[in-house]
Amino acid sequence: MPRPRRSNRASGARTKYTDDPFEIAGVSDESDGGNVSSRRKGKTAVRGSGSSDEDFKVANDKEDEEDEEEDQDESDVEMVSENDNDRGEDGPVLHEEEVEIANPQPKRTPSSQARVFKKRQADGMLALKDDDLHSRGIRNPSDHVGKVIHLQSTFGVDEKNLLSVVYARDRWHKGIDSAFPTRASLNEAQTLPDYGYGLTFGVEPDEAIQERTRGWDWYYTDDVGGRLRKRQRTEHIDETEARQVYFLRPNREKHTVFIGPVNDQTRFDLGQQEVLNFGEAWGKVKNEPPATKETKEDGAAAKKYLAAVSPISDDQKEAYSPSKDSGSSAVLPSPPYPCVLQLWSFKAKRENSLTKALDMKSSPRLRLGLCTNWGDLRRIAWCPIPRDSRDEDEEEALKNVGLLAGIWGDGYLRVIDVKLSRDPNTTEFQKVQTPIFEAKPASTVCTCVGWLSPTDIAVGCANGFVAIWSILPSPDAPSNPIPYFYHPIHSTYILNVASAYPTNPHLLSTTSMDGETRMISIMDPQKDVVETTRMRMGSAHLSYSPFLQSFLSTDENDFVRLLATRRFFTTTAVARLPSTISAHAPSSPWHPSALYGCTGGAVYGTNPLRRLLHTKEKQWQQAWFTHEWVGGQSSDSDSPGISRFHDGYRAESVSLLRNMLGDRKLINGTVVVTIFEEGTHVTALSWNPNQAYAGWASAGLGCGLIRVEDLAI
Template sequence: MPSKALAKKHGTKVHAMGIDRMHVRGVEEWGKEGGREVRAKFLFGPSMKDLKPVLLTRDKWEAQDTMPSKREWGLGPSFYIAREAMGREVKMMREWYWGTGKSGFENGQVCRELGQEEGEKYLVNDGDKEVNVLLGAYTHPLLYSIKKGSFMGVAEPFVDKRGRRGWTFNLGARVHEAQWVPDEEGMVQYLAVAVQQKKAAGKYTKPLQNPKAPAFTKTKGFPTSIQIWTFESTEERDLDPDMQPRLVAVICTDWGMPRQFRWCPVAAADTVEPKEGDDEIHLGLLAGVWSDGKMRILDIRIPQPDSAFPQTRYIHFSKAAFEIQPPDTISTCIHWLSGTSIALGTTAGTLAIWTLTRPDTFPPSPKDSTSESNSPNKAPQYTPRPWFHKQAADTYILTISSGYPSRPHFISLTSADGFSRLFDLRSPVYDTISTTRARIFGLTQAWHEHTQSFLTPDENYLIRSNSIRRYYMNIHSMRMEAQILCCATSPVQPAVLMGAADGMCAATNPIPRFLNYKEVPWQQVWFWHEWRRRVEELPEVETQERDKTIQTPPNTTISKSTTTPPPTNKVPQAVLNKPLSRITEGYKVAQVGLQNTKPVRQHTDSGKFLTIFEEKTAVTCLAWNPNLKFGTWAVAGMADGLCRVEDLGI
C-alpha cells in the first residue's frame, strides 16, 4: 500500500525515510477470471519490462521437461540478469581484489604446506575401509567393493556404456558439503568436498545422549579438512570418462567440522589456471562456518601440480584474515550476496552483512599483524563490524538465500520457528514479509533464477516456490516420497535437483508449472540410493534374503577398488556380515501428481503417517556446476560416504 504522510505542526508533511511516496509493498489477489496472461502479470509485473524476460524464458526452456540439454538452446544465462550490471560487478570485484584485497588476505591469513604423512591425519574419519555397493541394471545388479578414498566409473557396471559420464566415490563418512569452483574458461573443473570427521575415538557421545544441544553449542577445535578434486573435460565440455579424477589438494584446519562453505560467485580471473611466471592455482575466496562457532573467509591458492609426478598437496590454515565470532551466539549459515558482500545467520536469529571493499575489513595495521602472525593465538583478534545487523528471526536461522544475481537485494531465510521471511535491503523495516508457518524445519533453500522464486520444502514432501512478488503464497511444483533434505538450482539452466531421506535424487523443470497452474509437472529420478546395516542387526530378517543371488563381475579390475569373489548361488556370508549400499538408476520420465488421490475411507486414513529411513540412506547435499560451459555437471553426496559426480546433459 502507498505510504501515508505524517502531519506535524504548521502543516509540515514528513514522509518515511528511504522509500518513495508511491511505495508499494504488495499486489492484490488476482481474480477468478483470467488466464495465463493475468497470472504472469501478477507473478512478475504488469509492464513490458517485467514480462519480456518471462516470455523469453518460456520460449527457451518450457520444452525441457527434466534434465538439462546440451543443445544450443539448452544452456544460457538468465534473461532477468542485466549484462551491464554483471559486467560492472565483475570489474569492481577484480579491481578490489588485485588492488587491496589480495594483499589484505596475504597479510592476515597464515598457511603452510604439510608433508604427506602429516597431512593425511586431517583426512581421517570413522568410516569403514571399504564399502559394498550394488550397481548396474536393476534386474542384474553387480556387487562391488570400493575402498575408502577411491572411485569407479558409473558406466563400469553396464554393458552399454554410451552416454554414462561420471564417477562414484567412497569418501568414507557422511558428505556434509560439496561445491564447484567458479571457473568459466578452464578445461579442468574443481570440486570442494567435506565429509564428517570426528575427534579421537571414544570422545564423542552417542546420538540423542549429548547433554548439550550440538546445534547451539560450539565445539573445541579438532583436525578436519576440505578435499579439492579435479575433473577433466573433453573439447565439447563433457565430463571425460577416460580421465580419472585426482585429489589435488586438501585444505587442512584445526577449527572443527566445516558445517557449510561457499565459493565467492565472482572469480578473480577468467580461469584459475596460473598465469605466466606464476606457479600457483588461485581457486578463489572460500567462506565457511566451522563447528567452533566462527565464520571465516580464506583465499585458496594451491601449488601447481607436476604433470610428470602428480601428488596431493596439503595446505594447512592456522589463521584467517577475515574471521567473525558473533557475540553471545554462534554462526549457523552463510550466503554470498555479491562478489564482495556476504551475509551470516546465527543461532540467536540475527542477520549480519559485511562488504569486503569497506576500509575496516582488515586490521588497520598490516605490519603489526604480520609480525604477530607467527603466533596467532597470542595476537588480539580483529573483528570487522557489519554494516547491517538485524534481529531477523526469533530463533535459530537455518538457511539464508538471496536473489543473486538478478535480485541481490532480496534476502530470504528460514528459521526453526517454521516461518520463511523475505527482506528487501533497500527498505528492511517496511519491506518484509513471511510465509505461512510450516510444521517442519526448512533445512534447505535455493533461489530459482528462471522463475524468480525461492524454493523450500514443506511437510507434505513438496517443494514450494515463493515468488518475490507473492512470497506469502505457495506454488507447489515438485513432489518426493520422503522428507526433502537438499535441493540445488543452476544459474545457467532451469533444472532443479532434489534429495530426500529415502535416498531418492530427482530432477524437474518448474517453469511450466509456475506459468500454468493446471500443468502436471514432469519428474525424473537421477538415481535411488539405499543402505542397510548388517543382516544380523536388522529387526526382522526373512529367510529369502539369504537365498537371493547377486551376480558379480568375473575378473573385473577397477582403479583403487577390489572385486568380490566369483559368483555363487547364495549371498556370501562375508557380504551379509557387512553393511550394503545399493544405487539404482535408469528411471523413466514421469508426470507426478501434487495431490494425494487415494480416497479417505476410515478415520485412521486421515492421519499423516511418517516412514523412518536408515540415516545413511539419505542424500545429504547437491550442487550444479555454476559455470556456463559445464552447467550440466552435478554432484550428490550421501550419508554413507558415497559421492556421485556425473554429467547429466542429454
C-alpha cells in the same frame, strides 16, 4: 386509523419442499391459468430456482425501492442469472436475501450454479471502493485473470523482468526439458535471441560486465587485495599426518556397491577415496581404451573441482573433548575438532560445443586437502559472482580456484582463498592457520551463509539475527569485525539464508526453526518484510533461481514449494518426493531445473518453469537414481556396509494435491512417516556453477559415497 405501511420483503429465504416430480422439473399447472412454465435450454434461474420473475414479488412502495437501492450500493457483488429476464430490468437488482427458493434441486452441477460477476477495471484488476480495505496493494493471485495479468502479478510490469522470462520460456519450455536440462537447450544460449536481458536475468548488460570485471579490481590491488591475501597463512603438512589426524579413519573392510541393470547388477568393492566408473556395470564398449592416468599434457584440458567435507568419527572427537559438553551443540561453539576440506578434480572432454561432457577415460583425483582445527565444517558456499580471467592469474605460481566461505563448529564465519599447484599430478595437504577473513557475532554462533557480492556476505545466526559483513580490510578494523547490518529477522535459530542475486541482490530470504519463511530488503528490513505460510517444521532448504525469479524451498509434507519474489506470500507446489526431503542443490544460473534428495535415497529433478507460467500445466519430475544401504555382516560398528543403486527412471507426472485420497502417508487413517537407515539418506546435492559444465551434478550419501554424473542428455 390507517393501517401502518409494511414492506412485502421476506425476512429470510423460505424453502418449499415437494414430492411432485413435475414441480421438481420446473413444470406446474397452478400458475398462468394452467399454462406450463418452462425455462430456456441451458439457462438457470437465481439460486437454482425454476420459477420465473413473477414468483418473486417486489413491493412497489417508494420507500422500499429506496431501501433496495441503498442495499445495492453497499454491495459490489451482484447475484444474477444467465437469463436476461432475471436481471430485473424494470426494477432493482435482486439480492441473495430477497430470493425465495420455491423448488430446491437435490444437487446442482457447476454449470447450473449462480455466477458471481465482479466489477473490474480496464486492466482486469478488481474495482474497489474508497471504503474497502485490503492488505496488499497488488493483485490477488487467486483471482481468475488472463495470462497477461498473471505474468504481471508474478514478474512485474518492468520490461526487463518480462523479457528475461520470455527468454527463459523460449529456451526451456520444451517437454524434453521438463526434468533435467538437455545439451541442445544448454547450447542454444549462443543462438537464441536474448532480448537484451535474458542472459543477465533483467540486469543491465553493462552492469553485469562491470560486476565480473571492475567488481574484482579490489582483489588485484596491493593496498586492498594484497593486504587481504597476506592475512591467510597456511603450512604444508605430511600426507601421513593429515590422514591420521584430519581424515576419517580407514575401514578394515571395503564398501560393497551393486549397480547396473536390475536383473544383472555388478558388484564393486570400494576402499576409502577410491574411484569407480559405474558405466562399466552396463558392459564395456568395444575397442574403448582403458582409463589412464593424467599426464602433464592432459593438464591443459579443462578441469573442474568439487569440494567435499565429512565429519570426523566420534572416537576422534572424544580424544579432543573427553567430557560431555552441556547444552546443544547447534547453539553453542564446539571444541576445536579437526576437519578437512577435500578438493577433487574432474576432467572434461574436448568438444567443439558450448557444453562439455565428463571425460570417463580420466579418473578424478584428490588435489588438495585443507585441514583446520575449528570444529566440523557445517556449511560451505563458493562465491557465485563470475570473475573474468586476467593476466595476473597466469603470472602467479599457484592456480586460483576461488573464494570459499564456510561456517565451522566454533560458530565463526571464515573465508578462504583456495589456490592449487599448477601440477595436475600432485596432491597437497595444507593446514590453514588464519583465513583471509573471519568473524562471529557476540553471544551467538553463525548457522548459515550466503554471498551478496564479491565482498559482502550474509550470515544467519542462532539467535534469529541476520548479519552482513564486508570482507574488505580497513585500517582501524578490530580483530573481530563488526557487521554493518545486524537485524532480528526471526525469534529463533535461522536454518538458511539466500539472496535474490542477480535480479534483486538486496532481497534476502530466510527460513527458521519456528517454521516461518520471510523475505526482507536490507535497505529497510523493518518495513520491507513479507512472510509466507507458516509450517509446523522449519525447512533447511532455500535457494534463489534467477530463471524463475523465485525462491525454492520445501515443507513438512515433502512438497517442493516455489515462492515468487512478487508473490512471496503465496506458495506453488512444483514437486513431491516419496519421503522426507533431506538435500537441495542450489539453483543453477544456467538452467531452471531443481534437484532434490530425500531420506529414502532417491534424487529427483524437475523444471518448475512450465507450472510457473501456466498454473494448469502438468508438472513432471524424474528420478536420477535411488540408493539403498544396509549394514555389513561384520560385527564391527564402523563397517561401511552395502549399497545398491537403481537407475533408468522415466519422467512421471505426480499429483500435487494435498490431503488427497489414497495418500501414501495415511495408513488406516493414521499419518505415518518412514524412518530409513542413516546411510541411505541423500545428504548433499550440487550443480556445477559453470556454463560449459552446467549439466554436471553431484550427490553425497550418508554412507560416505559421492556420485558425480553428467545429466545433460
